[in-house]
Structure formats: structure tokens, C-alpha cells
Amino acid sequence: MNRHVAPPEVTTAEPLIALDGIRKTYGGEVPVEVLRGITLRIYPGEFVAIMGASGSGKSTLMNLLGCLDRPSSGTYHFAGKDVSHFDRDELARLRRDEFGFVFQSYNLIPAATAVENVEVPAIYAGVDAPERHRRAAELLTSLGLAERLNHRPNQLSGGQQQRVSIARALMNGGRIILADEPTGALDSKSGAEVMALLKDLAARGHTIILITHDREVARHARRVIEIRDGQITADSGPDLGAGEAPSLPAAAHVRPSPLADAGEAVKMALRALRTNMFRTVLTLLGIMIGVASVVAMLAVGEGAQDEVMKRIGSMGSNLLVVRPGAPNERYSAGSGVRTLMPEDADALASLPNVTAAMPERQGNVTIRIGNRDYATQATATSVDLPQVRSWPVEEGVFFTPEDVTSHATVAVIGKTVEKNLFGEDDALGAHVLVNNVPFQVIGVMSGKGATGFGTDQDDVIFVPITTGGSRLFGETFVRSITVAASDVSKIGDTETEVRRELTARHGKEDFQIRNMASIVETMSATQQTLAILLASIASISLLVGGIGIMNIMLMSVTERTREIGIRMATGASTRNVLQQFLTEAVVVAAFGGTLGMVLGFAAGFIIQWAGLPLKFTALPAMMAFGCAVLTGVVFGFMPALKAAKLDPVAALASD
Incomplete structure (x- = not known):
């Protein structure tokens, strides 16, 4: 194999990827320079292996090539466009539309089935549910997983999980497949099958970039680049004979959108919440008790107000009541005052x-x-x-x-x-x-x-x-x-x-006059104040429920950091991640609010059965439900924002 460093460009072909003077330095007390002036051209349809020992910088280079990270200096042109200074969402769109990732540890979402894992990139591309489901099933079937469509990752072997990962990489077309040690966690037979799939994809015109430390794996590529200490030390040169003509069914070209629709966001939220049902139920209890308290206590307040007003109203608001006894003198029926x-x-x-x-x-x-x-x-x-x-x-x-x-x-x-x-x-x-x-x-x-x-x-x-x-x-x-x-x-x-x-x-x-109209007005104001007080006391429960939502969402972000990285790698924008986690918080709050309304009405009927006056009205119940949803939004926003601001590389590297 003919290897040389930074071969001169003798072709007039337009490179798909062009790196010039790329450097990457990680900060800290002692800055570490990982890449040191990488200049590289990769052309459409090439099958490239980037080989190096652990710590050589090959994984960092892959993250930069796949737009998961950005260089400290230098320029990166993709299809003629300088992407070095793209913002987070522009890089997400580029990953969604152009790249497919195949990871050593598969990086599948544990709670999702094989089909659902493959569908993820298409969700962020705006493909409607029937079409993406059809294409995901088609891709898995073509990779020999027709009978494993609805299996979750823990029900699949390592080789099968890696096939699911490849299918996901191809979901939006997979113009460029970035494979990071794709055989590292597989036995020799499964590894050979995965490499055969990658070679087949390369033969069909996909650009394959393979990251490996294994020279035997690298031999499957048509071009081998060696990296050591952050620099390219050998390059067998471009394979310009390969052309881009994918014959694998490509994803339909649809208008990009953040999430397909609200229903999809709710579906994803419910699936995530089911993974830790006990914790979700405890959070629901906080919201349920808060809403039930508001509904029941406002009903008691309304009932008491109505009863007092009824008793006064039965005498009429147009009445003056004259009683014996001088003004400011306490009068009672048995006082004997006779005036x-x-x-x-x-x-x-x-x-x-x-x-x-x-x-x-x-x-x-x-x-x-x-x-x-x-x-x-x-x-x-x-x-x-x-x-x-x-x-x-x-x-x-x-x-x-x-x-x-x-x-x-x-x-x-x-x-x-x-x-x-x-x-x-x-x-x-x-x-x-x-x-x-x-x-x-x-x-x-x-x-x-x-x-x-x-x-x-x-x-x-x-x-x-x-x-x-x-x-x-x-x-x-x-x-x-x-x-x-x-x-x-x-x-x-x-x-x-x-x-x-x-x-x-x-x-x-020697008499006292009570103006019933003013008494009615005063009592009405007093009862309204009492109702507000009761609602305020009950709202404390909603506040506690909101803190519970924030707690569960912060824990969820921590536990699902890798999943967030996977979604970002497959094209999720900041808005997508923010919307997903905010939707989860709102789903918890809305579901808890609904159950809380039922519980509140039930508690109210028990109170009424005990003989206390009660009055249910739609507005307080709807306000309590609305407050529950608003609580979900308010207390879910911070965890959702934390998730949306995660760095894709750091998220993927988390345990």
C-alpha cells in the first residue's frame, strides 16, 4: 500500500470534505492540543479508514468531520461551504441531512424498539409517521432484521444492534457514514458481517469514513490515513475512481421541521416516562394532591360563600333590619331590650x-x-x-x-x-x-x-x-x-x-339599623378573600408538585445524557431537545392535573356527604388544571434547557 504524508492535490475533482490547518485544543489548567494542523481532502464515494493508536486524535478528528465538535482554528469546508463557524442548529441540520453515525457501543435508545431507533433521524427531518415507519422497516429488513423490528436493544445481539445502528445511519440517505470502531465490541463473525455491510454501502456510492486502531479492519478500506500525535503521518491518497451513485433507497426529500407534530412529542415523552414508572407516579402524586386541594378547597369556599349569601339573600338585599338597643350596644334575643x-x-x-x-x-x-x-x-x-x-x-x-x-x-x-x-x-x-x-x-x-x-x-x-x-x-x-x-x-x-x-x-x-345591601357587599368581598386564601394555601401543594417535576426532569437529563447525545448526533436541534423534555414535564403535569381534578371532585362529594355546603364550578377546576400545566412548563423549562445546551461529544461520552 502506497502511503505518503499530505499528498499533493493533482485532481480537479471537487472534494466533499476539505480540512485546512485544523487544530483542536482542550482547555483546562494545562491546555492540551489534540490535533495539530490537519489538512485533508475526502471525495464523494471514497471508503476511507483513519487509523491510529489510542490518544492519537482519531476520535477527535471523527467528531470534527461529523460536525459533533468544532475546531479551535482552521477551516472546514463541506461541499464547498465553510462550516467551521456554523452555530449549533446549523451543525444539527448538516448532521441530519448528510451524516450517519455507527458507533462502537451502538448508542441505541434503550427504551425504543429497533424500528423506533431507526426512525429517530427522520423525526427531526419532518417525515410523517407512516413514511418513516415504512422506510425503517425496509432498511432493517434489507439488513436481515425483518423478525426483530419490535425488539428493544437488550433483546438483540451485538451484531444485530450494530445493524440497527447502520440502518439508522441510512435513514435520511446516509450520504456520509462515519463508523467509529464499528467492530470493536463484536466477535469476529459479527465484525466481518458489519465490515461486509460497510463495503457494500461503499460500493453503492456512500462515502464511508472508518475510524479504527486495527490494521486488519483498515485493510477493507480503499484509502488509509494514519494519524499520530494529532498529525497525519501517512495517506494512501484519494480514491477518485469511486463515484457517488447510491442505489440504496434514499429517504424522501422533505421539508425540515423541528418535530413531526405534537403527538409525536407526547409519544416520545410517554415512552421516556414509562422507563421509570415508580418515580413518575411519585411526581404525579405531587401534582394530583395540589390540583385536588385547589378543586376541593375552592368548592368548599364557593359553597360557604353561597350558603352565607343565600341566608342573607333570603332576607333580601333591599332590606333594612332595625333591632332594639343603642348603636354599638351588643344585642341578643334574650337581652331584654325593649325599644x-x-x-x-x-x-x-x-x-x-x-x-x-x-x-x-x-x-x-x-x-x-x-x-x-x-x-x-x-x-x-x-x-x-x-x-x-x-x-x-x-x-x-x-x-x-x-x-x-x-x-x-x-x-x-x-x-x-x-x-x-x-x-x-x-x-x-x-x-x-x-x-x-x-x-x-x-x-x-x-x-x-x-x-x-x-x-x-x-x-x-x-x-x-x-x-x-x-x-x-x-x-x-x-x-x-x-x-x-x-x-x-x-x-x-x-x-x-x-x-x-x-x-x-x-x-x-335607642335602635340599630343594618343595611343588608352593604352587608351583602361586605360578605361577598370577605368570602372572595377567603376563597383566594384557600386557593393560595392549596397552591402550595402545586408548588411542591412543581419542584417534584423539576427534580424528576433534572434526574432524567442526568440519566439520559447519552440519549440526548444520540439525538443530537442524528439531527436534533436545540429546539428539538428543549421541546422534547419540556413536553415530558407538561405530560406529567397534565396527567397529574387530570387525575387531581377527579380526586378533587371525589373529595368534594365526600365533604358534601358529610353535610358541609359545597359548590363545584367549571372555572376553578379548569384554572387548577391550567395552573398544573403551567407548573409543568415553568418547572420543566430549566431541566429542558440544560438538556438542550449539552455538548454532543460530551453527551455521547457519558456513561
């Missing part, structure tokens, strides 16, 4: 913007019919209650002004009283004893239901205010007067008029 009389209600009813003024007095009573007794609450009031409280009579009638004037012993009962006293019997017209005073039931109120805080609004009996004062309670004073305003926008003026009228009647301000 309001039924006549005050009559006076207030005549004021402008007042539709009704309803006096009330409550007390506990026992109702008896036959041999049945029932304890409930009696409310002595006026004929205006159905209107003021928006509480209609379901059966019979409410008492009339004549009943009030005549101190009639008539009563209207709630649904709970009707059920407990009469069961299925008709209550209308029945005579009952209320604290041993006979009353006739003339009506049954419509059902209001429980308030959610243990108070049954239907457990009540209504009697005329005059009858209650004289026959049941023995006192004529009232415990409250509820004033209904016709125009709620003028309720402030009405409150002023009520205060003026009562002060004039009593000679002093």
Missing part, C-alpha cells in the same frame, strides 16, 4: 321608598295535636312576610290584616312541622295547641330547606304579631323590624329616613 313596638313598623311603612315594614318576634314553643308533641320556633309577624322574604305559601293562605287586627289564633306552618306533626294527613284546617293555646292551621309554607349549617328554615310556625304578643309571649315589644325598600339604589336615603323617624318617635337613638 321597638309594632306601631313603629306601621310608622315606617308610610315612609317614601318603603314597600313594607315587617315586625317580628321569635320564641320557642311546643305544638301538640292529639297525643303528639313537637318543639319548634314560633315567629309572630305581619302579613308582609311572604313578600319581604320572597317565601310563598304552598297550601292554603297566609293570615290577613283582619287576622292581625282581631288577634286571630291562626297559624301557618313550615314543611318540617307539617311532616313531623301530620305525616301524610292533611294539615289545613287542623286545630293544634301552641303552648296550650288553640290555633287553627290555615296554610303551609313552601319548602326552603336546610341552610347547610344545621339550621332547618322549614322548622317554624308563623302567627299574627298581635296574637303572638298577647297569647304566646306575653309581651308586645318586637325583636326586629324588617324594612323593604322599593328602589335598592336609594336604600341609603331610606336608611336615613328610618333613623330620623324612629329617633323622632323615641326621643333618642
Whole structure:
């Protein structure tokens, strides 16, 4: 074999690869120069072996030839273009479209099948799924692996794994095949088969660059270049008789794109997450608990708010409630303060913007019919209650002004009283004893239901205010007067008029006025603040879940560094790697968010079953889910960025 150093260029053929004065120095406390002024021309269709001992610089030269690394100085022209200063993504596109790598350690993705490993370069080339699957199967079949398409690397022998690696190198056409010690990990028979495949590819027009330390392996090449101490010491010269005319089916020329589609990214993410299911489940738990807490706690907050507002609203937001006792004096039902009389209600009813003024007095009573007794609450009031409280009579009638004037012993009962006293019997017209005073039931109120805080609004009996004062309670004073305003926008003026009228009647301000409209507004603001507080507390769980996502993704990047290097070698750009790992984080968050919503609804129903008020609405649930996904994006971005910025050579060299 005729060997010479840096042979003079006597041909006018255009080289495919042209290196001029390439140097590579690795930094550190003591810089090490690995390549020292390499000048080299490689032509289309050549089968070149670069041979050298360990530490000679041949692997570094291969990394530079394959655009996995960049020189410290010198120029590299590929097909006439200077690629020495290409950025990361430009080098990735060049690797994707022009190079195929065959490594000594195969560098297959452990979790992917043979077909999926071969498809990887085509994913980054934008080939649609059916076409790349067809071509991957075709390539594997042509290499004798038709029955191993769906086997994972650990189910294949070394020789079969190397065939998968060759098929992957050819997926996008494989104009240039860079084989780094392709037989180093194989037995002699498998090694011979791999070399036969490389020779066949060279015969079909592919440019083969073989890196080896074995002279016997190098003899298969048509051109041998020897390297020692970072310099070419021998070169048998270009083989210009070889021409590029690949007969192997080439990949379809498609428009390059980052990833085929979002579905492919999700598929890759799910496959990666399945490799460590237990850790993934633990991460899911963090997100699940966070979302479930937000959903359940917001439902509790909404339910409590609705219940409070319902109770206040049942009295009406257009109401003023007047109670006895001077301002700032604490009042209770049993305090004995006696400053309001039924006549005050009559006076207030005549004021402008007042539709009704309803006096009330409550007390506990026992109702008896036959041999049945029932304890409930009696409310002595006026004929205006159905209107003021928006509480209609379901059966019979409410008492009339004549009943009030005549101190009639008539009563209207709630649904709970009707059920407990009469069961299925008709209550209308029945005579009952209320604290041993006979009353006739003339009506049954419509059902209001429980308030959610243990108070049954239907457990009540209504009697005329005059009858209650004289026959049941023995006192004529009232415990409250509820004033209904016709125009709620003028309720402030009405409150002023009520205060003026009562002060004039009593000679002093011995009463308190509660404006229900302002109370409703205040309660609404308070409940909203409470809901925000509950959501904030629950969001801490989401934060913990987000930290879990960051942890699992950082560990994933560390464990899959070699896989990242493989993807970069096969054409993955910075955006591709960033998108893949970010998608994995979002998939975890979205899946955890979905399960968390289900768990939150389930927890809510249990809380509701326990008797607490609850209200589920779509917006908080969707917001919780959205926050979970956003958490995945935010906490997954740093690990994804770390993966995207890995150096391809360093990533491939990791264990």
C-alpha cells in the first residue's frame, strides 16, 4: 500500500470534505492540543479508514468531520461551504441531512424498539409517521432484521444492534457514514458481517469514513490515513475512481421541521416516562394532591360563600333590619331590650321608598295535636312576610290584616312541622295547641330547606304579631323590624329616613339599623378573600408538585445524557431537545392535573356527604388544571434547557 504524508492535490475533482490547518485544543489548567494542523481532502464515494493508536486524535478528528465538535482554528469546508463557524442548529441540520453515525457501543435508545431507533433521524427531518415507519422497516429488513423490528436493544445481539445502528445511519440517505470502531465490541463473525455491510454501502456510492486502531479492519478500506500525535503521518491518497451513485433507497426529500407534530412529542415523552414508572407516579402524586386541594378547597369556599349569601339573600338585599338597643350596644334575643313596638313598623311603612315594614318576634314553643308533641320556633309577624322574604305559601293562605287586627289564633306552618306533626294527613284546617293555646292551621309554607349549617328554615310556625304578643309571649315589644325598600339604589336615603323617624318617635337613638345591601357587599368581598386564601394555601401543594417535576426532569437529563447525545448526533436541534423534555414535564403535569381534578371532585362529594355546603364550578377546576400545566412548563423549562445546551461529544461520552 502506497502511503505518503499530505499528498499533493493533482485532481480537479471537487472534494466533499476539505480540512485546512485544523487544530483542536482542550482547555483546562494545562491546555492540551489534540490535533495539530490537519489538512485533508475526502471525495464523494471514497471508503476511507483513519487509523491510529489510542490518544492519537482519531476520535477527535471523527467528531470534527461529523460536525459533533468544532475546531479551535482552521477551516472546514463541506461541499464547498465553510462550516467551521456554523452555530449549533446549523451543525444539527448538516448532521441530519448528510451524516450517519455507527458507533462502537451502538448508542441505541434503550427504551425504543429497533424500528423506533431507526426512525429517530427522520423525526427531526419532518417525515410523517407512516413514511418513516415504512422506510425503517425496509432498511432493517434489507439488513436481515425483518423478525426483530419490535425488539428493544437488550433483546438483540451485538451484531444485530450494530445493524440497527447502520440502518439508522441510512435513514435520511446516509450520504456520509462515519463508523467509529464499528467492530470493536463484536466477535469476529459479527465484525466481518458489519465490515461486509460497510463495503457494500461503499460500493453503492456512500462515502464511508472508518475510524479504527486495527490494521486488519483498515485493510477493507480503499484509502488509509494514519494519524499520530494529532498529525497525519501517512495517506494512501484519494480514491477518485469511486463515484457517488447510491442505489440504496434514499429517504424522501422533505421539508425540515423541528418535530413531526405534537403527538409525536407526547409519544416520545410517554415512552421516556414509562422507563421509570415508580418515580413518575411519585411526581404525579405531587401534582394530583395540589390540583385536588385547589378543586376541593375552592368548592368548599364557593359553597360557604353561597350558603352565607343565600341566608342573607333570603332576607333580601333591599332590606333594612332595625333591632332594639343603642348603636354599638351588643344585642341578643334574650337581652331584654325593649325599644321597638309594632306601631313603629306601621310608622315606617308610610315612609317614601318603603314597600313594607315587617315586625317580628321569635320564641320557642311546643305544638301538640292529639297525643303528639313537637318543639319548634314560633315567629309572630305581619302579613308582609311572604313578600319581604320572597317565601310563598304552598297550601292554603297566609293570615290577613283582619287576622292581625282581631288577634286571630291562626297559624301557618313550615314543611318540617307539617311532616313531623301530620305525616301524610292533611294539615289545613287542623286545630293544634301552641303552648296550650288553640290555633287553627290555615296554610303551609313552601319548602326552603336546610341552610347547610344545621339550621332547618322549614322548622317554624308563623302567627299574627298581635296574637303572638298577647297569647304566646306575653309581651308586645318586637325583636326586629324588617324594612323593604322599593328602589335598592336609594336604600341609603331610606336608611336615613328610618333613623330620623324612629329617633323622632323615641326621643333618642335607642335602635340599630343594618343595611343588608352593604352587608351583602361586605360578605361577598370577605368570602372572595377567603376563597383566594384557600386557593393560595392549596397552591402550595402545586408548588411542591412543581419542584417534584423539576427534580424528576433534572434526574432524567442526568440519566439520559447519552440519549440526548444520540439525538443530537442524528439531527436534533436545540429546539428539538428543549421541546422534547419540556413536553415530558407538561405530560406529567397534565396527567397529574387530570387525575387531581377527579380526586378533587371525589373529595368534594365526600365533604358534601358529610353535610358541609359545597359548590363545584367549571372555572376553578379548569384554572387548577391550567395552573398544573403551567407548573409543568415553568418547572420543566430549566431541566429542558440544560438538556438542550449539552455538548454532543460530551453527551455521547457519558456513561
